[in-house]
Amino acid sequence: MIDETIPGPSEIAELRYLEKLVTEIPASSEIVEVGTFLGRAAYVLAATRPDCNLTVIDPFDCNVGEWLRGPTIRGEVSRYSGQSQFDTFKQFMNGHENVRVCVGKSPLPRWMLSSPNLVFIDAAHNYDAIAADIAYWSTIATSPTALCGHDYCDEFSDVKQAVNEFANRNNLGVHVEPGTTIWKFFHAA
Numbered sequence: 001m002i003d004e005t006i007p008g009p010s011e012i013a014e015l016r017y018l019e020k021l022v023t024e025i026p027a028s029s030e031i032v033e034v035g036t037f038l039g040r041a042a043y044v045l046a047a048t049r050p051d052c053n054l055t056v057i058d059p060f061d062c063n064v065g066e067w068l069r070g071p072t073i074r075g076e077v078s079r080y081s082g083q084s085q086f087d088t089f090k091q092f093m094n095g096h097e098n099v100r101v102c103v104g105k106s107p108l109p110r111w112m113l114s115s116p117n118l119v120f121i122d123a124a125h126n127y128d129a130i131a132a133d134i135a136y137w138s139t140i141a142t143s144p145t146a147l148c149g150h151d152y153c154d155e156f157s158d159v160k161q162a163v164n165e166f167a168n169r170n171n172l173g174v175h176v177e178p179g180t181t182i183w184k185f186f187h188a189a
């Protein structure tokens with residue numbers, strides 16, 4: 001399920017691909033989203049799979065008004081620029097009781113987490129941050145192939161570099177869904 005009105009950077013094609021990915025995981029799985037903003041992707045993950053638990057991690061401290069002026073923000077931006085990030089997120093997630101919110105920064109202490117079958121990484125996009133997120137979440141998830149993320153594109157070359165380097169070191173392939181910037185590891189033959 002997609003709510004196109006929730007503001008955020010993902011294209012509709014990317015939300016559809018996330019919907020497909022989350023449909024494929026086993027019943028009652030754990031899902032993690034690292035970097036949630038106002039919940040554009042989180043809504044897809046939580047609403048499509050009410051049988052699964054979604055943990056979202058974000059400090060919820062960015063300046064929403066600034067972000068919503070960004071050229072790549074989609075959805076209905078005008079109504080939310082005066083509200084806090086956290087209040088706006090809660091408003092969008094209202095009614096989805098399978099969402100657990102961690103207000104803070106990735107990585108989280110291990111004891112807070114059970115092994116997720118799907119981790120969507122969309123937090124800080126500089127090389128050190130994305131490399132650290134991939135390294136950490138690959139050890140928490142059921143498999144490194146449970147990891148996927150946003151913005152594998154020339155505009156975010158640090159994301160491409162960190163994803164490619166991790167794949168090469170671990171003999172994994174990188175699938176980038178056509179028409180999107182979503183990457184996902186797979187076991188190379």
Ligand SMILES: C[S@@+](CC[C@H](N)C(=O)[O-])C[C@H]1O[C@@H](n2cnc3c(N)ncnc32)[C@H](O)[C@@H]1O
Nearest residue numbers: 008035036037040041057058105106122123124
């Ligand atoms: C690109 S936005 C996320 C967009 C979101 N996935 C969506 O669907 O709209 C990046 C978010 O990452 C958050 N962030 C930055 N560093 C983080 C960290 N270390 N851990 C978790 N979230 C972080 C920011 O607060 C911001 O809300």
